[in-house]
Amino acid sequence: MNNILSTSETKDFLRRGFTRRSLGKLATVITAGATLPFYSEHAMAQLSMIGPLPADAVKINANENPMGPCPEAAEAIYSVVKSGGRYMYEETFTFAKTLAEQEGVKPDHVLPFAGSSDPLHRAVLAFTSPTKSLVMADPGYEAGARAAEFVGSKVIRVPLAKDFSHDVKAMVAADANAGLIYLCNPNNPTGTLTKRADIEWVVANKPAGSILLLDEAYLHFSEDAAGTDFVAKGKDVVVLRTFSKLYGMAGLRAGASIARPDLLAKMRPYGAGALPLTGMVGAHASLKHKTLIADRRKLNKQIREDLFSWLSKKNFSFMPSESNCFMLDAKRPAGELVRLMAAEKVFIGRVWPAMPNHSRITVGTADEMEKFKKALLKVNA
Ligand code: PLP
Secondary structure (H helix, E strand, O other): OOOOOOOOOHHHHHHHHOOOOHHHHHHHHHHHHHHOOOOOOHHHHHHHOOOOOOOOOOOOOOOOOOOOOOOHHHHHOOOHOOOOOOOOHHHHHHHHHHHHHOOOOOOHEEEEOOHHHHHHHHHHHHHHOOOEEEEEEEOOOHHHHHHHHOOOOOOEEEOOOOOOOOOOOHHHHHOOOOOEEEEEEOOOOOOOOHHHHHHHHHHHHOOOOOOEEEOOOOOOHHOOOHHHHHHHOOEEEEEEEOOOOOOOOOOOOEEEEEOOOOHHHHHHHOOOOOHHHHHHHHHHHEEEEEEHHHHHHHHHHHHHHHHHHHHHHHOEEOOOOOOEEEEOOOOOOOOHHHHHHHHHHEEEOOOOOOOOOEEEEEEEHHHHHHHHHHHHHHHHO
């Protein structure tokens, strides 16, 4: 057994129904975090690829932001690099303080991480077990379920509702002993929203002892309200934020978990250590930028809507989205379309078993989407 877990943590996991065998796997998730090959979005996207990408490839398969960090974040990163011989924990604290102020929660309600994969895994470890399930949408972002299945926790997948929002009634009814209800708004891969009233209903009606994990990785691409007010009101809600999407910092790594201190305390063990200074100062500078969210949201929407009207005109079927990704109906096993597009150097995907004829497409730059359109016409000619 990896000595990353203390004796009391080990006892706690055994008490929750994990076997000794699964404890080693728990330790693997904790120590490998977001770098474990099958856990990151990028790695999952790579599953459909062979070899390195050509230089002129259009890479719209991993919900990345081709714009990268805003100039202010890049500047903050350049100027801190020379000080990188020091831990500079204070940069993490000031980032957390600014995020807390902006979200209307106390500073001790924000726990920074290098991205949001890490706190997503920790939430799974902290709040699920072989008897306390992870309840999630299908199709949904798979990382939580993969972590849960890897360590032996129960996973229940609930199909999205007819309008592709989370079927909150079915999710809450799925398991009276649920540990974690995972709701991603907007959802990945569909880019669809779940109404605020439905999220409020989950908070009010979820099984006693369960936690709502609200993943807001893509929130800023939509006009929807954040769920951090649930945290401010003391509810059993953990909100995840990342700087990998709208803020364009996927490779720079910054994120946070926002929740009541007693819930964060359950996710804090196992030691995160110092966080990357570059990620922290870049995230802080991004938060201080007054128009970044509105500017990038507007641009993403323009490109997305232009693409949607083109797809409609050309009689392609797709699912309307409020995010930087959407599902395109390939009208055949979508893996085939992924392969044909890759031959045109346009890398799309991936495909979810629940929607085998659909491929997820990331909204890239206007120029990238022009190349996407051209390739799509060619492979469908
Ligand atoms: N949550 C969702 C819904 C995602 O799509 C992703 C990555 O794409 C993550 C969390 C984790 O991303 P990161 O660790 O880069 O913050």
